[in-house]
Amino acid sequence: MENRDNCLKLLSFWAVNGELDPSVLKTQLEEMKALGLWGTIFHPRFYPGRPAYMSGPYLDILSEVILHARRLGLEFWIYDENGWPSGSGDGHVLAHFPDSRCEWLMYRDGEVVVEGKPGFNTFRREEMAYFIEYTYEGYRKGLSEEAFSYVTGFFSDEVGFLDGHGVSLCMGGIPWCQEAEEAYGLLRGRKLRDEWGLLFTDGEGCQEVRQIYWQILGDLLADAFYKPVNRWCETYKKRYTAHLKGEETLFFQTSCSGSLYQNLKQVNVPAVDALERYPGNHYYPRTVSSLSRQFSDGRCMAEALGGSGWGLSPADLEAYVDWLAESGIDTIAFHLWQYRADSASVRDWPPNIPQGLTWKEAAPAVFEKLYRKWDNKVHRNRPVLLVAPERGVQAQFNPADAMALNEHNGEGTPDTKSGRISLAFSRFAEHCYRQGIPFDVASERILEEHGSVENGVLRIGNAVYTAVICPEDALFVREQQREQAKAAGIWYDAKEWQWQYxxxxxxxxxxxxxxxxxxxxxxxxxxxxxxxxxxxxxxxxxxxxxxxxxxxxxxxxxxxxxxxxxxxxxxxxxxxxxxxxxxxxxxxxxxxxxxxxxxxxxxxxxxxxxxxxxxxxxxxxxxxxxxxxxxxxxxxxxxPFCGTYVELESLLYAGEDGKLVFGKTGLHADCMAVLPDGDSGQAGYCWGPDWELAGVKPGIHRAVIRLIPSTFxxxxxxxxxxxxxxxxxxxxxxxxxxxxxxxxxxxxxxxxxxxxxxxxxxxxx
Structure with a gap:
C-alpha cells in the first residue's frame, strides 16, 4: 500500500444494513476503489442479523471481504459495535451481566438522591473487559489469520458515561458509581455524600468539589474503556480510532465524558465526529490533531458530513474537507456509504456519499483535487499552544444547565459561569485562527502532567512549542510548568492576543x-x-x-x-x-x-x-x-461617524511565509495601517478581502494597527x-x-x- 504519512486519506463509512452477500460486498469495494476512496470502515448499522452478528458465518464472509480489500489495496477498518454507541456488544454485555445498572445523582427537593436503570455500564471494568473479549477477541479469533493481519484498525463510537446517553443532557443529573465515590474520598479525604450537594448548588468550596468529581468520572471512563481497548489494539499491531460525544465545546464535553483530552489521549488515532454540511468551529478538530502530534504519530480521523443532506454539492464537500485538513486531520470517513439502498437508508442521516448522489461520476475528480491539494501538507508544525480551560469549565459546571444544549452538536450553551468560560474560549480559538496563529490545544492537566520546559521551549510528548497562550479562567494544581514557561519568556495571557483600544x-x-x-x-x-x-x-x-x-x-x-x-x-x-x-x-x-x-x-x-x-x-x-x-x-x-482612525494593539504571529494575517471575516474597515512592532516600526497598509501584510519577520510581534473607517x-x-x-x-x-x-x-x-x-x-x- 502506498505510503501517505502526511497526506489526505478519504474513507467510506460503510453502513452495512442488509444480509451479507460476498459478491455485493466485493463489488462495492471495487466501486470505492474506482471512485478514488482510500479505504473503508465496515459498520454494521441496522444490520438484520443474517448471518448473526459475530457468528462463524458472519466472520467467514468478512474474512473474504477483507482479503478482497487487500487485493484492491484499500485500508479496512472495523467498527466495533452493531449500531451505536459502542460498548454494548450488540446487547451481549448486558445479557452477560443482567444485574448491571446505570446510576446517577439527582437534586430533588433540596436533597441529592441516587437514581438508576438497567443497562450496560462503561464505569464497570469487568463489563468493558467482557466487551473487549466478545468483540475484539471475537474478531481476532474468528477472522482468518490472513484477514485479521490485514485489518488496519478498529473504530469506537461515542463511548461516554454509563450507557452513552448523557444524564446531564437528558435530565440534569450527574453520573455516579461506587468507585467514583471511593476515589473522591481518597483524593479529598472527605466523604462525597457530605459535599455532593455542591455539585448542584453554589456554595463555599463548590468549584473544587465539581472539578475533582468530573475529573474522577473522566478518568474512570478512560481506565475502564479507552486504555484497555487501545492496549489491546497496540498488542496486536492495530490502529485504534474513537470519537466522543460532545467534542464541539468544553461545556458540551463535560457532561458526556468529563474530559476529551484524558480519554482521547489514550487513543492512537484520536477522532472527532463532524456533523452537518458547513464547517464548524476551529477548536474541536484541533483537539485530536494536537493529541496525536503530542502522544502519537500525527494520524487522526473525522467521521464527516453526517446529516449534511441530499443537497450536498462537490463544492460543499471540498470546503468541508479543507476545514478538517487545515486543522490537521488526515483521515476523513464520509458518513455514509449505504450497503443497501432502500427507503430507510434515504432517511438515515443522509446522504449516501458519494454512491447515492447525482454527481457520483464527478466524485473521482473531486477526490483527486483534494488529494493533490493536501499532498504533504496536512501535518504541519504548529508552534503555539492554547491552554483550554477544561478545569475552569468543570469547576463552574451545573448539570441542570446542560439540558439547554442541542444534544447533536452542542449548540445552545447557556449564559452561565461555566457556559461563558466555554464560549469565551471557543471565540478566542476562532480569533487565533483568523489571525493566522498556528496553534495546538491542550488542557491544564495535559500541560501539568506532560509538559516540560527545556532550552526556552515547551515540550509535550512529541510536540514542541515556542509560545503558550492561556486564558484567565484556566485552573492549575501545579505551578511548575507555568512558572518555567514564564521564566523562559514563552508564556502569554490570552488578553495580550486580543485587540485592545x-x-x-x-x-x-x-x-x-x-x-x-x-x-x-x-x-x-x-x-x-x-x-x-x-x-x-x-x-x-x-x-x-x-x-x-x-x-x-x-x-x-x-x-x-x-x-x-x-x-x-x-x-x-x-x-x-x-x-x-x-x-x-x-x-x-x-x-x-x-x-x-x-x-x-x-x-x-x-x-x-x-x-x-x-x-x-x-x-x-x-x-x-x-x-x-x-x-x-x-x-x-x-x-459611528469617525473620519480618522482608531488605534488598537495586540500580539500577532507571523508564520514562516512572513505574513501577518488579520482574518477575512469579522473585520469592518476600509483599510488599516499596520506597525508590526508598535510605534517603533514602519507602517504598512492592508485591506480586504485578504487583510494580510507581507514581508514581516517570522515570529511574534506586538503590533499596532490604525483601523480606518468608511468615508460614508x-x-x-x-x-x-x-x-x-x-x-x-x-x-x-x-x-x-x-x-x-x-x-x-x-x-x-x-x-x-x-x-x-x-x-x-x-x-x-
Missing amino acids: IRHGGNQIPLEKEETHIPWKGNMDSAGEWYIRSLDPLDGVWAGGSRLQGEEKDGGIWYPIPASVKKDLLSAGEISLRWEVCPQGEQKPFVYLEGDFAVKSAAGYREKDSRQWETEGDFYLTDIRKEDIQVQDLCASGF NTYGPHHHRDGDRHLTSPMQYSGEKGFADFPDAPVFTLTDKWHVIKFGIETGE
Whole structure:
C-alpha cells in the first residue's frame, strides 16, 4: 500500500444494513476503489442479523471481504459495535451481566438522591473487559489469520458515561458509581455524600468539589474503556480510532465524558465526529490533531458530513474537507456509504456519499483535487499552544444547565459561569485562527502532567512549542510548568492576543440642524480641545451663548470652543450649538462637532445588512473610556461617524511565509495601517478581502494597527432609506427619487433613521 504519512486519506463509512452477500460486498469495494476512496470502515448499522452478528458465518464472509480489500489495496477498518454507541456488544454485555445498572445523582427537593436503570455500564471494568473479549477477541479469533493481519484498525463510537446517553443532557443529573465515590474520598479525604450537594448548588468550596468529581468520572471512563481497548489494539499491531460525544465545546464535553483530552489521549488515532454540511468551529478538530502530534504519530480521523443532506454539492464537500485538513486531520470517513439502498437508508442521516448522489461520476475528480491539494501538507508544525480551560469549565459546571444544549452538536450553551468560560474560549480559538496563529490545544492537566520546559521551549510528548497562550479562567494544581514557561519568556495571557483600544485620531458628530442640543453624560473635566468644523463659510457659529471665531485650514473652517465655554457646557449636561448659513453661500453645509468624546445612540443599533447598522439616533456624548470600548463594534462603542482612525494593539504571529494575517471575516474597515512592532516600526497598509501584510519577520510581534473607517460614515447620505448604495447621486442627499434608486422606492427616499457602515475587528472576547 502506498505510503501517505502526511497526506489526505478519504474513507467510506460503510453502513452495512442488509444480509451479507460476498459478491455485493466485493463489488462495492471495487466501486470505492474506482471512485478514488482510500479505504473503508465496515459498520454494521441496522444490520438484520443474517448471518448473526459475530457468528462463524458472519466472520467467514468478512474474512473474504477483507482479503478482497487487500487485493484492491484499500485500508479496512472495523467498527466495533452493531449500531451505536459502542460498548454494548450488540446487547451481549448486558445479557452477560443482567444485574448491571446505570446510576446517577439527582437534586430533588433540596436533597441529592441516587437514581438508576438497567443497562450496560462503561464505569464497570469487568463489563468493558467482557466487551473487549466478545468483540475484539471475537474478531481476532474468528477472522482468518490472513484477514485479521490485514485489518488496519478498529473504530469506537461515542463511548461516554454509563450507557452513552448523557444524564446531564437528558435530565440534569450527574453520573455516579461506587468507585467514583471511593476515589473522591481518597483524593479529598472527605466523604462525597457530605459535599455532593455542591455539585448542584453554589456554595463555599463548590468549584473544587465539581472539578475533582468530573475529573474522577473522566478518568474512570478512560481506565475502564479507552486504555484497555487501545492496549489491546497496540498488542496486536492495530490502529485504534474513537470519537466522543460532545467534542464541539468544553461545556458540551463535560457532561458526556468529563474530559476529551484524558480519554482521547489514550487513543492512537484520536477522532472527532463532524456533523452537518458547513464547517464548524476551529477548536474541536484541533483537539485530536494536537493529541496525536503530542502522544502519537500525527494520524487522526473525522467521521464527516453526517446529516449534511441530499443537497450536498462537490463544492460543499471540498470546503468541508479543507476545514478538517487545515486543522490537521488526515483521515476523513464520509458518513455514509449505504450497503443497501432502500427507503430507510434515504432517511438515515443522509446522504449516501458519494454512491447515492447525482454527481457520483464527478466524485473521482473531486477526490483527486483534494488529494493533490493536501499532498504533504496536512501535518504541519504548529508552534503555539492554547491552554483550554477544561478545569475552569468543570469547576463552574451545573448539570441542570446542560439540558439547554442541542444534544447533536452542542449548540445552545447557556449564559452561565461555566457556559461563558466555554464560549469565551471557543471565540478566542476562532480569533487565533483568523489571525493566522498556528496553534495546538491542550488542557491544564495535559500541560501539568506532560509538559516540560527545556532550552526556552515547551515540550509535550512529541510536540514542541515556542509560545503558550492561556486564558484567565484556566485552573492549575501545579505551578511548575507555568512558572518555567514564564521564566523562559514563552508564556502569554490570552488578553495580550486580543485587540485592545489605545487611542483615536479624532472623533466627530454631524450637526445637521442649525440649532442642536446634544446631551452630555460624561465627566465634567473631559480632556482635549473641541471644535466645530464646516466645509463651507458660515455666517456665525455659537457654543452656548458664545460666538466662536473660525480659521480656514485643511480644506475647511475650524471654530475652536474655548476651554471655559466647554466647561460650562459639560457642567450643564448639554452641548448647545448653533450655526447660520451665509445668505449667498451653501445652504446645506456639512458641519461637525469634533473632539475627544464618544458618540452613543440611546436607541442602540440593529443590523440593516451585512455591511450596515441603522439607528433611530437620539445621540449623546460621553467620555471615551478604554474599558468600555468593544473593538468588534466601534460604532456602538462611540465612533459611528469617525473620519480618522482608531488605534488598537495586540500580539500577532507571523508564520514562516512572513505574513501577518488579520482574518477575512469579522473585520469592518476600509483599510488599516499596520506597525508590526508598535510605534517603533514602519507602517504598512492592508485591506480586504485578504487583510494580510507581507514581508514581516517570522515570529511574534506586538503590533499596532490604525483601523480606518468608511468615508460614508462622515458624509453619508446617512438618512437615505438604503444607506450606502453602489450608485449614489445628488438626489439621494435631497431625498428626491432618481435613477440611482430602486424602482420600488417611494417618491421621497429619506427617513429619520441614521445609517453607518460597520466599523471594528473581531476579537476573542
